Each structure stands twice: as C-alpha cells, then as structure tokens.
Amino acid sequence: MASTIGMMDSAYFVGRNEILTWINSRLQLNLSRIEEAASGAVQCQLMDMTYPGVVPMHKVNFNAKTEYDMIQNYKVLQESFNKLKIDKHIEVNRLVKGRPLDNLEFLQWLKRYCDAVNGGIVNENYNPLERRTKGGRERVPKSSQKNSKSLQANNTSNISSMDTVGVTKASGPHQGRMNETVGAADSSGEIQALLKEVTDLKLSVDFLEKERDFYFAKLRDIETLCQAPELEDSPMSIAVKKILYAADAKELALEEAQEHMRRSNQDG
Numbered sequence: 001m002a003s004t005i006g007m008m009d010s011a012y013f014v015g016r017n018e019i020l021t022w023i024n025s026r027l028q029l030n031l032s033r034i035e036e037a038a039s040g041a042v043q044c045q046l047m048d049m050t051y052p053g054v055v056p057m058h059k060v061n062f063n064a065k066t067e068y069d070m071i072q073n074y075k076v077l078q079e080s081f082n083k084l085k086i087d088k089h090i091e092v093n094r095l096v097k098g099r100p101l102d103n104l105e106f107l108q109w110l111k112r113y114c115d116a117v118n119g120g121i122v123n124e125n126y127n128p129l130e131r132r133t134k135g136g137r138e139r140v141p142k143s144s145q146k147n148s149k150s151l152q153a154n155n156t157s158n159i160s161s162m163d164t165v166g167v168t169k170a171s172g173p174h175q176g177r178m179n180e181t182v183g184a185a186d187s188s189g190e191i192q193a194l195l196k197e198v199t200d201l202k203l204s205v206d207f208l209e210k211e212r213d214f215y216f217a218k219l220r221d222i223e224t225l226c227q228a229p230e231l232e233d234s235p236m237s238i239a240v241k242k243i244l245y246a247a248d249a250k251e252l253a254l255e256e257a258q259e260h261m262r263r264s265n266q267d268g
Contacts, residue, residue, distance in 0.1 A: 012108050016100075016245075019107050027128040034107065038098040039064040040073030043110055047080050049126050050114045055080045057131050070096040086113075100245055101216075101223055219244065235264035 020031050027045055031037060041062040048055035056076060064070045074092045081088055088109070094102040223244055226237040239257035246253030 012105065014108050014111060016104055019104065019111060022111055023107070026122065027132075029128075034100045034104045035098040037107060038095055038103050039070045040077055040092075040095065043106070044073055044077050044080070045128060045131065046110055046114060047077065048131060049123060049128065050117050051080075051084060052123070052126060054083060057134075062132060067096045088113075099220075099223060099227075101220060235261055 016034055019034065023029060023031055023037065023042060023046070026049060027042065029042070031042075037043065039061070041060050041064060044055050044060045045057070048057055059076050060073055061069050064073055071092055074090055074095065078090050078092075081090070091102065091106070095106060222240060225231065226240050226244075231237045239260045242257045242260065243253045
C-alpha cells in the first residue's frame, strides 16, 4: 500500500489547512503550523490511532525539543512501520529540521495511508488524550488488545485486497454476463488501441512525476536559502516565504509578498 502512493497521488495535493484540521480533530490538539509536528510524536499517535496498541506510546516524547529527542520518536515510528510491514523510509534528518515542505509532504502521505486503512472513519473508542497521558501497551485492557489484533488483521487484509477488489467483484454472479460483453468487444484492433493508450498514459505520468520532482527540488533549495541566518530576516526572504508557505491561492500570497516589499522599501 505504501509503495503505491506515488508523487502524483492526490494525497500530495492536500493543503496545509486540511492536514492541520485532520490532526487537530483526530488527536484533540491545537496545532497552527505544520512544523509543530516535526518532533514525530504526532505521527506516532496517528499510527497508534490507526493500529491501536501497536505503537509503544510510553516511549513517545511529546515534549521533544532537541533533534536527539525527535530522532528517538522517529525510531519508534520506523519500528512500528517495520512491525506492520509498511514499506516507507522516513527521512528523519530532513523532518527534524522543522522545514514545512518536508513535514507537509510526510503528513500528506500519512493521511493518505491512514484514510486507506480505516476509510477515513474516526475510531470513537480511541481516547487520544488518555493515550498521550498514560501511554504504553501494558495500560491497554486485554479485551482492547484482542480487539486491536483483530482490527490489525482486518486492516492488513483490507489493504492487501484494495488493488484486487475489481477482480473479486468480476467473479460474482454476473461473471457470465460480463464475459459475453467482453467477448463481443474483443477485437484485436480495439485491444491494440487500448494498449497504446495505456502506454501513452504511463509515459505522461512518468514525465509529470519527473517534472514535479524537478520543481519541488527547486522549492527546497529556495527554502533552504531563505532560512540561512544571514538572509532569514531580509525583506526578500520574508516575501518569498509568504509565497512558499501559503496554504492555497485564496490567500493572495503574491500580493501580500509584493506589499511587504513595498513597505520595506518605503521604510528603508
């Protein structure tokens, strides 16, 4: 499942505000910036919510401030991924720097994954505040542990079968009728045309992914430059960051950046 969420997946077009709303509503938090989740504690609890009892919450440090403490949280998260056989490498060195773009991208992926597991449905039996306060698998009642194991098994089964749902449905009572339809339209010309269309689409997706990666790398370089100590507080860097960190077009980020530059020039 994790490996099928590519760079062109709709997950990576989810805005910052939607991600923050999702986190705050699910975990009863009040985050206002993406970088507030850079410690890895939020990600650990989101996985704990999705797979109750799997993440050892007593090892998660919600007050992590140093990179060392943050790295420990991400180790807990990566171990949970490994335990669940989630094929996702965590770019810890980038995330602990608190860069909004890196953390937004990872949270976009995580939201897509969690929604795929639970269908976007809130687990009403999960108490996020209690899990943060008490934590630890040993504090989960035995009955909850059994339910958690059943839930994990069902979730794993659901994920592994996502890509084959269409095939399963085709083997139902209407299979004979579908075979008749396919047989009627089964001409070599149509098959060749469809194969060519699929090939063209794959080439288009590959090109778009490369183009997206190219411009995303440029944005990372610009962000790094703007965060340099000697440039961070300059009017130009502030104006550029207003555009980089804008949640959507409605914020009129370009106009705000231009206005900031005008005021700075007048003050200068």
